[in-house]
Amino acid sequence: MNLIPESPLQKITCSILSEQRISLSIKRDDLLHPLISGNKWRKLKYNLTAMKTEGKTELVTFGGAFSNHIHACAAAGKQFNLKTHGIIRGPELDRHNPTLQFAKQCGMQLHPVTRIEYRERNTPDYLAQLQAYFPNAYILPEGGTNKAALLGCRELAQSLPHTDYVLCPTGSGGTLAGLIEGCDKTTQVLGVAVLKQADYLVDEIKSLSAIATQQQNWQLLTAFHDGGYGKFSPKLWQFCQMMQTQHKLPLEPIYSGKMMYALWQLIAQGYFPAGSRIVAIHTGGLQGLDGLRYRQLID
Structure with a gap:
């Protein structure tokens, strides 16, 4: 790190x-x-440390189809040999989108959801369901902003x-x-x-x-x-x-x-x-x- x-x-x-x-x-x-540039690395640095401390083996996060955050998390997954998942806003994936192509090449698994479901991304009930579905995952908010991000x-x-x-x-x-x-x-x-x-x-x-x-x-x-x-x-x-x-x-x-x-x-x-x-x-x-x-x- x-x-x-x-x-x-x-x-x-x-x-x-x-x-x-x-x-x-x-x-x-x-x-x-x-590949993991700018404030995305600053925010990820201590989140990845927290992920390791908590014994989590997968990273789940959120973003739009052209998200810098999705791009950076996918790159970090490849760099540090982590399994990553991207919850992507929009019901379908555009296979030609350069950001999503890059994320897939890095090994990120992409999960498109409807815009209605995507709006739930910060609600406790939705996050609890997501944690149950990905029990080994560290869940990172859209954009990577949380208390750990502030440290970086x-x-x-x-x-x-x-x-x-x-x-x-x-x-x-x-x-x-x-x-x-x-x-x-x-x-x-x-x-x-x-x-x-x-x-x-x-x-x-x-x-x-x-x-x-x-x-x-x-x-x-x-x-x-x-x-x-x-x-x-x-x-x-x-x-x-x-x-x-x-x-x-x-x-x-x-x-x-x-x-x-x-x-x-x-x-x-x-x-x-x-x-x-x-x-x-x-x-x-x-x-x-x-x-x-x-x-x-x-x-």
């Missing part, structure tokens, strides 16, 4: 930053591991240099909660929500982290979802391509791309005081680009 080395920081330089005397570095967690995300925070602002994309809230736990009180922690109507996540984050309830040094920004989860505008995709061309920073428009685009807009609006030091977390998920191409949403 500790053989995966720490990811590098990439310094970004350009005129908009120098004009406002802002220092920006990207924590390249997309480079943590070629707190480690991420502790690996960063002292800085004024830390930003991350926010889907389920686990990464943001872990960063709040691990960052210094003097650091402002900003989560960029990637889905619409995400204000409910504030309570989710507080339920995960007692520190988030006590401290005021964090905020969830909900105005940068760009249409909702899995949606993005041509402008956002053009921005992602510009960052690749000009700064050698690969982005996808679902998570880290949205966060970086939000950051760029905030900088242009003068949100950050002159002299601010900012670290933005690249949470990986670049495998999602294959799914976007497969659906002909990008070239």
Whole structure:
């Protein structure tokens, strides 16, 4: 578990930053591991430890057809020789879907369920039935967010240099909660929500982290979802391509791309005081680009 080395920081330089005397570095967690990258590894690390401690031999988790989490769990199963199961949203499997193809190649057993059944994934009765069906399984929530996940995300925070602002994309809230736990009180922690109507996540984050309830040094920004989860505008995709061309920073428009685009807009609006030091977390998920191409949403 500790053989995966720490990811590098990439310094970004350009005129908009120098004009406002802002220092920006990207924590390249997309480079943590070629297949189990970004926040997915951070969340999995201590869940896999807990799984071993509990004597479980199989991993059961949940995700959509193009899920980064499903991709990472399947890869972890192959890497650590674990039997994995994916409960997949939707009544049928698309055999040509690149994420699901990869998961199968890693040995993950895929179990498609109806969207109605999938909505039950967090209810105690459904989880009890699932545990009875998979008695040797460690059941991991969708996205990998739970108390054990926070330990890995707190480690991420502790690996960063002292800085004024830390930003991350926010889907389920686990990464943001872990960063709040691990960052210094003097650091402002900003989560960029990637889905619409995400204000409910504030309570989710507080339920995960007692520190988030006590401290005021964090905020969830909900105005940068760009249409909702899995949606993005041509402008956002053009921005992602510009960052690749000009700064050698690969982005996808679902998570880290949205966060970086939000950051760029905030900088242009003068949100950050002159002299601010900012670290933005690249949470990986670049495998999602294959799914976007497969659906002909990008070239």
